[in-house]
């Protein structure tokens with residue numbers, strides 16, 4: 001089976017390409033390197049010992065996408081390519097709406113024209129906004145997104161839903177990620193955000209490796225067990241494997257799955273676990289809450305196990321070890 005992977009050199013995309021190649025899929029990557037680097041190609045080949053084709057193109061370029069589909073005739077698409085910085089999306093909404101929506105529209109039109117019937121879409125737990133109930137199931141209310149990034153994910157889900165209604169032989173699997181962290185055990189690929197990291201784990205690893213001075217903990221007055229924000233962190237390799245299960249899922253129409261562990265950890269839990277596992281200090285200070293943050297968010301992952309036969313296998317200590325191993329390898333340790 002030939003799978004076209006948009007954003008396949010990115011954090012989650014590259015780990016998914018590794019799993020696809022390891023499972024004998026034929027892979028074609030479309031990536032414009034906006035949030036990834038060309039050296040990831042060789043690292044994927046080193047990890048898997050296999051080759052794949054790369055088109056260094058923008059999924060928003062309709063003509064190029066048509067050319068690629070015409071040449072490759074993929075059997076399925078996994079669509080990762082999107083801007084994903086929550087804070088940036090608040091300051092640059094039009095850039096986010098244009099990029100994250102036009103890319104999906106181009107893919108739908110190309111899939112229809114070239115008879116490609118399946119898409120797996122990279123969505124996010126942010127579509128639930130501030131959850132009314134916990135843990136979150138796929139039946140929970142969506143909407144009330146607190147930033148344009150989250151709104152583009154919700155709008156893409158709506159686009160794909162309407163597209164499956166209009167094309168009853170087309171199927172879409174929506175994967176709602178919780179908080180992806182960690183890295184491949186080789187330390188060759190991992191999360192390498194450009195500039196100062198927005199997310200917790202990339203920040204922690206840079207403080208631990210003394211690249212940054214200290215972590216700011218955004219608020220300790222939330223209604224949680226220790227006052228700091230609670231999230232459902234999932235190992236990126238577990239998340240990648242979830243995409244293969246979604247490809248194998250023989251569904252009609254559209255279906256949705258929460259990909260999380262079902263366990264919530266607070267910011268202080270993360271700091272303490274990281275220090276214990278990696279035997280390194282992470283200096284931090286408590287500061288004000290970050291606008292738009294919610295107190296607590298974690299998944300009920302039952303449906304993914306029941307329907308896809310998928311559940312997260314790696315635990316928080318694996319995530320801490322692999323995250324730090326990646327940054328040390330990047331520094332040549």
Ligand code: WQD
Nearest residue numbers: 084086124126198199200203216217218229230231267293
């Ligand atoms: C986690 C916790 C912060 C940084 C976002 C997106 C989501 C997904 C993952 C793309 C919160 C606290 C963080 C820091 C801190 N992205 N924190 N100091 O906001 O849960 O989710 O990233 O798919 O869609 O919404 O992740 O890692 O930014 O924050 O105290 O320097 O860590 O307040 O409680 P978040 P995060």
